Amino acid sequence: MSNAYLECKNLIRHHGHVPAIQNVTFRLEKGEILSILGENGCGKTSLLRVIAGFDQVTDGEIFIRDELVSSRNFHMPPDQRKIGMVFQEHALFPHMSVQKNIEFGLRSFKKSTRIALVRDAIKLVGLENLEDRFPNQLSGGQQQRVALARSLAPLPDILLFDEPFGNLDIRSRGMMRRDLSKILHEQGVTSIFVTHDRDEAFSMADRVGIMNAGKFEQMDRPEKVFSSPTSQFVAQASGSCSFIPGIVANGFVDTELGKLKYICDNTSNVPGQEMELLIHPKDFKARVSESGLGTIVSKEFRNGESILHIKLQSGLELELHQPPNPEFLFGTNVKLDLIKDSPFIAFKR
Structure with missing residues (x-):
């Protein structure tokens, strides 16, 4: 048995005949944050999608807490994986209040538990006193906090972030990076970010993976990737x-x-x-x-x-x-x- 919270072994994913992920292997411990840095088309979003269960792997295996969730012959549905996902587009329901948006993903919980989880999530992301507002009454940063609270509320095993700060201005982006890193580390949430923003990748993560053409060129601590790149591609991606x-x-x-x-x-x-x-x-x-x-x-x-x-x-x-x-x-x-x-x-x- 492995101690890894998430383990990906020899993952391959093809889009038709085009390889999007090529023999990717890595593991994350509980509470570890990984940033995946790469340009458009490098395979980083494809990797998130197979981990989340939106797409099936062509080959390889994915384990969450030592349980097989994906292989060539097996595919656990996304709603059974206890994975939360935050997108660049906040995907909030415009006709629902902050509280109702966060509560939406908790329909399987009993009412008293839902109330407690929503309250805790709102406090965690700093949205107190905004529970009754609607998305059009919030700033971009506040909307992103609602999306984060909605993903945190069900107490997921893993959180996946796909370019989460792309629609925010520079000041809001910096604040969200700092606050989110603090929240995830304090709560011990195992997380993966995909981004093409170098500062974002290196400032938030315990490890950074530089992805190119469906493969990791290097994955290590941010300081190590910057100071000891294994290729010229990694060096250019790092700074x-x-x-x-x-x-x-x-x-x-x-x-x-x-x-x-x-x-x-x-x-x-x-x-x-x-x-x-x-x-x-x-x-x-x-x-x-x-x-x-x-x-x-x-x-x-x-x-x-x-x-x-x-x-x-x-x-x-x-x-x-x-x-x-x-x-x-x-x-x-x-x-x-x-x-x-x-x-x-x-x-x-």
Whole structure:
């Protein structure tokens, strides 16, 4: 017997002859939150749908609390899986009050239990004194809280979220992320988010899975995925970054920014091996210099930082995030000073 709350084994799902999920395997413990990050069409929503029971797997198995719920030859209906789902579209009933919307999914409970569950859910998501309002009397964030309360009220084993904050403005989205993460961790609700929003994925989850073409490229703690990506695809999905080419020589990678320490697999310490080094935006510091190797070709001010795109003599562009500096003007030549102490992640070319 497994201790996993949710376990997916070798899942395959085809849409006709097109593979949407390809041999996906992972497990979640009770109370663990997983974010699945990927672009449209990568298979993340297809994965949610087979877990929820809306679609049947082509092959593989899904277990919830050690009970088989999906396989090639068996399919437990969605209403028997004790799974809640929250969508980008809140799907609230416009003719029902907040209380009635939340109570709708509790028809199988006796009345006294329904009242208690609705009361607890309303308090949990911070909707006290709004019970009698209708959806058109609520803000987008409040409507999303109603949808969340409706999913939490039946005490599901697992909650699934499909782009839940996509219709909210930036401020409401940030507040909902923080509040929801707090609620889910406090209540110990095993949850999966699918999103194409990098900040959303990394800020809420205990683990992040980077999905591409129906497969997980990497699944690990957010810090690990960011600092030690297993592929260039994962690195680009995890945050702003650049890649600079070079050649292995004397234990370093020789690049146009100088000889840089690197880390890669044991077979890569071969003189002459072509590599690409992962450069994060704060690995180098720019300073104005007429003899600099780079030229500022664009500049944005964002979140208290100057976002610089610097074109090197080779034509390669690097993105750097720097403290504001009035000398950073379009067309200015700059030198790049190395700040990073640890070796650069390297990928074979």
